[in-house]
Amino acid sequence: MIKIRYFGFLKDILQIEEEEIIWDKGNSQDLLDFLRNRNASWSDALAEENIFRLVINRRIIYQSTPIHTGDEIAILPPVTGG
Amino acid sequence: MIKIRYFGFLKDILQIEEEEIIWDKGNSQDLLDFLRNRNASWSDALAEENIFRLVINRRIIYQSTPIHTGDEIAILPPVTGG
Amino acid sequence: MFSIKIQTAPFSQKEIKQKLPAHNCGAIVSFIGIVRGFDEKEPLDYLYLEHFPSVTEQEIERIIQLAKNRWDIQSCHVIHRVGNLKIGEEIVLVLTAATHRKAAFEATEFIMDYLKSEAPFWKKEFFKNGQSRWVKAKQSDLNEKGRWSNND
Amino acid sequence: MFSIKIQTAPFSQKEIKQKLPAHNCGAIVSFIGIVRGFDEKEPLDYLYLEHFPSVTEQEIERIIQLAKNRWDIQSCHVIHRVGNLKIGEEIVLVLTAATHRKAAFEATEFIMDYLKSEAPFWKKEFFKNGQSRWVKAKQSDLNEKGRWSNND
Numbered sequence: 001m002i003k004i005r006y007f008g009f010l011k012d013i014l015q016i017e018e019e020e021i022i023w024d025k026g027n028s029q030d031l032l033d034f035l036r037n038r039n040a041s042w043s044d045a046l047a048e049e050n051i052f053r054l055v056i057n058r059r060i061i062y063q064s065t066p067i068h069t070g071d072e073i074a075i076l077p078p079v080t081g082g
Numbered sequence: 083m084i085k086i087r088y089f090g091f092l093k094d095i096l097q098i099e100e101e102e103i104i105w106d107k108g109n110s111q112d113l114l115d116f117l118r119n120r121n122a123s124w125s126d127a128l129a130e131e132n133i134f135r136l137v138i139n140r141r142i143i144y145q146s147t148p149i150h151t152g153d154e155i156a157i158l159p160p161v162t163g164g
Numbered sequence: 165m166f167s168i169k170i171q172t173a174p175f176s177q178k179e180i181k182q183k184l185p186a187h188n189c190g191a192i193v194s195f196i197g198i199v200r201g202f203d204e205k206e207p208l209d210y211l212y213l214e215h216f217p218s219v220t221e222q223e224i225e226r227i228i229q230l231a232k233n234r235w236d237i238q239s240c241h242v243i244h245r246v247g248n249l250k251i252g253e254e255i256v257l258v259l260t261a262a263t264h265r266k267a268a269f270e271a272t273e274f275i276m277d278y279l280k281s282e283a284p285f286w287k288k289e290f291f292k293n294g295q296s297r298w299v300k301a302k303q304s305d306l307n308e309k310g311r312w313s314n315n316d
Numbered sequence: 317m318f319s320i321k322i323q324t325a326p327f328s329q330k331e332i333k334q335k336l337p338a339h340n341c342g343a344i345v346s347f348i349g350i351v352r353g354f355d356e357k358e359p360l361d362y363l364y365l366e367h368f369p370s371v372t373e374q375e376i377e378r379i380i381q382l383a384k385n386r387w388d389i390q391s392c393h394v395i396h397r398v399g400n401l402k403i404g405e406e407i408v409l410v411l412t413a414a415t416h417r418k419a420a421f422e423a424t425e426f427i428m429d430y431l432k433s434e435a436p437f438w439k440k441e442f443f444k445n446g447q448s449r450w451v452k453a454k455q456s457d458l459n460e461k462g463r464w465s466n467n468d
Contacts, residue, residue: 007216008286009298052301053284058218074216078301081213081244081285082197082256082276089368090438091450134453135436140370156368160453163365163396163437164349164408164428192348193424195417200342265347266460269425272345276417308418 002067004035005074013045023071028054029064031073052078084149086117087156095127105153110136111146113155134160165239168224170215172247175257189238191265193272195258201251206291213246213255216284220244227278231260234274235267242275244285274312281309317391320376322367324399327409341390343417345424347410353403358443365398365407368436372396379430383412386426387419394427396437426464433461 002023011017023031032051036043053060055074056067067073084105093099105113114133118125135142137156138149149155169175201208228240243257258275262268287299321327353360380392395409410427414420439451 007284008214008288012298055216055219055284058222060219060223074219076216076284077286077298079281079284080287080299080301081215081283082280082305089436090366090440094450137368137371137436140374142371142375156371158368158436159438159450161433161436162439162451162453163367163435164432164457188352190350190352192346192350194344194346194348195421196344196346197417198342198344200340200415263352265349265425265428269347269421273417273421 001069002031003072004031005072007074008077008080010045010050010075010077014042023067023069025066025068027064027066028056028061028073031067046075050077052076083151084113085154086113087154089156090159090162092127092132092157092159096124105149105151107148107150109146109148110138110143110155113149128157132159134158165241166225166228167241168221168228169241169243170217170220170246171243172245174254175243175245188263189261190263191268192259192261193265193268194260195256195272195276196254197256197276199249199251199253199255206293206295208251209290209292210251211249211255212288212290212296213249214286214288215244215246220284223283224279227275227282230278231271231274235262235271236264237262237267237271240271240275242279244279244283246285277305277308277312280305317393318377318380319393320373320380321393321395322369322372322398323395324397326406327395327397340415341413342415343420344411344413345417345420346412347408347424347428348406349408349428351401351403351405351407358445358447360403361442361444362403363401363407364440364442364448365401366438366440367396367398372436375435376431379427379434382430383423383426387414387423388416389414389419389423392423392427394431396431396435398437429457429460429464432457 001020003018003020005018006014006016032046036046053076055061055076056065057072083102085100085102087100088096088098114128118128135158137143137158138147139154199211224242228242231237231240237260239261241259245255249255258272260268260272262271288296289299290296351363376394380394383389383392389412391413393411397407401407410424412420412424414423440448441451442448
């Protein structure tokens with residue numbers, strides 16, 4: 001199992017804050033592809049321009065990174081702080 | 083008569099804070115030339131690079147300006163505030 | 165000295181100034197960001213600020229480190245508020261102390277530019293008419309960050 | 317709102333912040349200059365700051381006006397201390413409020429650069445060994461002012 005957390009408008013548009021799914025192997029790009037394939041609204045919500053960064057186990061990743069069982073992944077939309 | 087005021091290091095080097103002199107006519111450049119002609123230490127102290135600006139009646143002047151009896155002139159060395 | 169705080173409570177700048185090292189710092193620059201009320205046609209009631217605990221602090225630490233690599237700064241304090249904020253309330257404080265003023269100015273501006281485009285905060289606007297919406301990221305903020313890679 | 321104060325007493329930044337207009341200003345940038353103690357080999361005891369009353373205020377007003385012509389700033393407050401100042405004491409405060417942060421940052425830095433090279437203040441250093449001397453104007457301050465005429 002892996003845990004996926006959603007932030008900002010993604011949480012609202014997908015109507016989900018976090019979920020746990022079974023994940024055997026694959027990297028962060030595979031995970032995004034898997035989520036986008038759920039249906040059209042997932043595919044739209046997780047479009048390239050709506051994703052600022054992925055975070056694995058509280059570490060921001062800057063390139064596609066392997067995901068393992070037990071990992072916590074967070075999907076961050078573009079930030080608007082300050 | 084005109085009044086001349088000295089500021090910053092000019093006051094110390096010339097050992098004068100203010101003075102009154104008789105001045106019939108001439109502009110600010112004439113006044114500087116007159117003061118520089120007093121002796122070598124005045125000439126050195128009032129060298130071009132030691133004068134930031136002249137002030138006539140509390141107004142900074144940016145070019146040579148006529149000086150009249152009753153005027154207050156101030157000689158400002160380069161500033162070092164802030 | 166460097167500190168990062170994420171909090172719901174208002175901050176006092178005085179409290180921060182007391183933390184500053186006295187040893188030979190000649191310049192203190194501070195930036196305070198405030199909730200504006202009239203950006204849109206619809207009057208704003210309040211802002212809600214979400215963040216990603218621990219990742220936020222990590223990112224701000226990284227941003228401060230980038231600034232330290234680039235300018236000779238002696239201390240830097242960042243406070244960012246989260247939760248509900250009304251119009252006129254202070255959102256963010258960045259305070260930088262350095263020996264020389266140019267370093268303090270540039271580092272503070274750099275930290276703000278990066279904070280706006282890199283730190284995981286998200287604003288949601290709640291309007292007086294009961295509607296709400298997430299704020300969209302601004303291209304201008306990305307541009308302002310971008311200039312730090314072209315300069316010098 | 318704009319204000320200029322020349323005073324011997326210490327200033328409180330809080331006092332100034334209370335003066336700021338709440339109407340839609342999104343950014344406040346402040347600069348504080350502090351007396352440094354270890355610039356020279358000889359340890360400093362205190363600084364004496366002389367100025368030219370009324371001409372100083374006039375010049376600072378002119379500098380603020382130059383900044384207002386250039387940036388959209390909503391308020392600006394300048395306090396400059398004169399008289400005897402010890403190491404670690406605050407000399408000058410410039411505080412600028414604007415709708416956007418870039419204007420607030422640039423206007424504050426501009427005002428400081430001009431203030432340092434145009435306003436009639438003169439510093440005299442008094443050292444612990446009993447000696448004293450007037451501070452020489454720095455070329456670097458003139459350079460920093462100069463960049464505002466080449467930019468944009």
